[in-house]
Amino acid sequence: MKSIVIGSGFGGIAAALRLKAKNHNVTLIEKHSDLGGRARVFKKNGFTFDGGPTVITAPHLIQELFELFNKKSENYIELAPLKTWYRFIFEDGMKFDYSGNENQMKKQIEKINKEDVNGYEELVKFTKKIFDKGFTELADVPFDKLLVLMRQLPALLKLKSYKSVYSLVSTYIKNEKLRRMLSMHPLLVGGNPFTTTSIYGLILYLEKKWGIYYSMGGTGKIISGLEKLMIEEKIELIKGHEVINIISSNNKIDGVKLDNQKEISADNVICNADPPAVYEKLLTKKKFSPLFQWKKKRMHYSMGLFVYYFGTKKTYDDVEHHTIKFGDKYKEHLDDIFDNKKLNDDISYYLHRPSATDKSMAPEGHDCFYVLVPVPNNQSTIDWSTEGDKMKNLIINKMEKALLPNLRENIVEDFYLTPDYFEKELNTKYGSGFSIQPKFTQSAYFRFHNKSEICEGLYFVGAGTHPGAGVPGVLSSAKILDKIL
Numbered sequence: 001m002k003s004i005v006i007g008s009g010f011g012g013i014a015a016a017l018r019l020k021a022k023n024h025n026v027t028l029i030e031k032h033s034d035l036g037g038r039a040r041v042f043k044k045n046g047f048t049f050d051g052g053p054t055v056i057t058a059p060h061l062i063q064e065l066f067e068l069f070n071k072k073s074e075n076y077i078e079l080a081p082l083k084t085w086y087r088f089i090f091e092d093g094m095k096f097d098y099s100g101n102e103n104q105m106k107k108q109i110e111k112i113n114k115e116d117v118n119g120y121e122e123l124v125k126f127t128k129k130i131f132d133k134g135f136t137e138l139a140d141v142p143f144d145k146l147l148v149l150m151r152q153l154p155a156l157l158k159l160k161s162y163k164s165v166y167s168l169v170s171t172y173i174k175n176e177k178l179r180r181m182l183s184m185h186p187l188l189v190g191g192n193p194f195t196t197t198s199i200y201g202l203i204l205y206l207e208k209k210w211g212i213y214y215s216m217g218g219t220g221k222i223i224s225g226l227e228k229l230m231i232e233e234k235i236e237l238i239k240g241h242e243v244i245n246i247i248s249s250n251n252k253i254d255g256v257k258l259d260n261q262k263e264i265s266a267d268n269v270i271c272n273a274d275p276p277a278v279y280e281k282l283l284t285k286k287k288f289s290p291l292f293q294w295k296k297k298r299m300h301y302s303m304g305l306f307v308y309y310f311g312t313k314k315t316y317d318d319v320e321h322h323t324i325k326f327g328d329k330y331k332e333h334l335d336d337i338f339d340n341k342k343l344n345d346d347i348s349y350y351l352h353r354p355s356a357t358d359k360s361m362a363p364e365g366h367d368c369f370y371v372l373v374p375v376p377n378n379q380s381t382i383d384w385s386t387e388g389d390k391m392k393n394l395i396i397n398k399m400e401k402a403l404l405p406n407l408r409e410n411i412v413e414d415f416y417l418t419p420d421y422f423e424k425e426l427n428t429k430y431g432s433g434f435s436i437q438p439k440f441t442q443s444a445y446f447r448f449h450n451k452s453e454i455c456e457g458l459y460f461v462g463a464g465t466h467p468g469a470g471v472p473g474v475l476s477s478a479k480i481l482d483k484i485l
């Protein structure tokens, strides 16, 4: 059986390995000359900048890929548990160190609002129930038939999945700061906490279940470890070539055509590329049913990302590995990003400092960072060629005040990525950071199916299909192939 995988994100790599373990003849094709997609690495003058994912959760999903071939992941990658998972900083300077240490969590919550300690305990208990259903039971179930969803609906309604994550958290927690902190997880997978289905409350528990890890040498080391494994297992890798067409006849896949006009035939094509872009740009000759056209058109896309990578000639030793800094307004800011599609100066941001844990990420005496700011996706028509520098300066000013004094004069290396990069380089519709949003009406059966509803032999893995974005999500999507292919 010949299978082609388009794209080398975590989902694509996992799909290639899982199919190889089932004795398929596998070719993986990646547009860029390096693998990883959103998890690519940018190396500059001694700094190693991980492009995207930095918070590694559910490590067994990565380890499993090595075990498929009776190999030990420790011989390829090193995952180190982190003690403090996130340091939250609020506009008034208040700090909260969020971790798996429940005593310290409760002590800090008690200082903010005594009444919320009990609410927190109840919230954790409830997110365990969501996790048991949404992750353990359903993350790797193919939702390509409505019946599968119908069967799950009573349980999902019992778990209040019609509520948003923020609304769920608010039923247990009274203090606004704690509400923000405990409901921020949808932002990690491209959703607005005020509209994302509370099923995503499971991330809160998933972190507690297995902890948060850092990949020594950066997340890119996981990608290079998996690349080594693919080479050893004789998966053919075609790098630096884009698939420009998926060839089909009589509603069945025949193969793909590359940008050098070469055609490769296959029994199956597994797309790790963004599903809406695949349907619109790679299957141009295909006629879609009115129902599918409607489904595609009604989708809401995740936010865009402005990511500023920078290296400093001094170290900021009191800055944690992961910091989340909230702006003053929260809901209003999220409304601007997701609904009004406009920029707002009152930004919230996530700051990554891998050199806090791993000195190899920066030259000696230097620090390596990236700061990620959620922004509107390209439905906004923002001109990033003029807005990019303004955003960079705004972020530097904000970080100088809150976290990194004299930052500007200490920066020795920097560059940034905007939604234009995600749209043009990663082929993502509207340059969204995480494909389609994780709303209830866009989850499970309502997402783009893992087994295409349009063409036989066509499959999807990655952020735009079930279960959704985030490294555990896309790795789970590849597990679904074991059941349907």
Ligand SMILES: Cc1cc2nc3c(=O)[nH]c(=O)nc-3n(C[C@H](O)[C@H](O)[C@H](O)COP(=O)(O)OP(=O)(O)OC[C@H]3O[C@@H](n4cnc5c(N)ncnc54)[C@H](O)[C@@H]3O)c2cc1C
Pocket (backbone or CB within 6 Å): 006, 007, 008, 009, 010, 011, 012, 029, 030, 031, 032, 035, 036, 037, 038, 039, 051, 052, 053, 054, 055, 056, 057, 188, 241, 242, 243, 244, 272, 273, 274, 305, 307, 372, 425, 426, 427, 433, 434, 461, 462, 463, 464, 468, 469, 470, 471, 472, 474
């Ligand atoms: C800045 C950032 C930070 C993040 N942080 C975290 C985090 O801390 N933890 C976490 O779990 N998740 C995080 N995420 C989310 C996570 O990174 C993604 O959901 C996940 O990596 C997406 O993987 P994927 O399998 O969907 O493929 P992608 O990474 O989207 O890769 C798709 C690949 O397909 C290729 N491609 C597209 N079209 C074609 C074509 N026609 N021909 C050939 N190749 C093609 C692209 O070049 C790309 O390499 C983050 C994401 C971003 C952007």
